[in-house]
Amino acid sequence: MPKSENFFEKVYEVAKKIPFGRVTSYGAIAKYLGAARSARMVGWAMNASHNNQEIPAHRVVNRKGLLTGKHHFDGTNLMQQLLESEGIEVVENQIQNFSAIFWDPFKELPNNL
């Protein structure tokens, strides 16, 4: 595997720290890792996160709160089900009250990593 896994691991580290019932965005994670313009890479990392059972990929959405990645889950609406099971309201692939449950790594996480 490529050395880029290092970047992937960082993404996983942050993703794993997302609290129950909260969500964050690809861009937020990317920015936290010092790669603000590499939000796509976060998505790519999530793609590979299927090997990691501990990664709550369903808690990561785009900046609008849209479940753009639901397509990559087993079921058509599995991602939504997972979020709803955490008390997150989802309508038409969009997280309701997104700004309220949004989890900002900069605010909630210490400056490690």
Place this chain on the structure above:
DNA sequence: CCCCTGACACTGG
């Protein structure tokens, strides 16, 4: 090595 694609974000309209 070149070209396309991708679970995104930003800017201008």
Place this chain on the structure above:
DNA sequence: TCCAGTGCCAGGG
């Protein structure tokens, strides 16, 4: 939180 266009980095063919 529209829409279209552009930039970004990395992987795969």
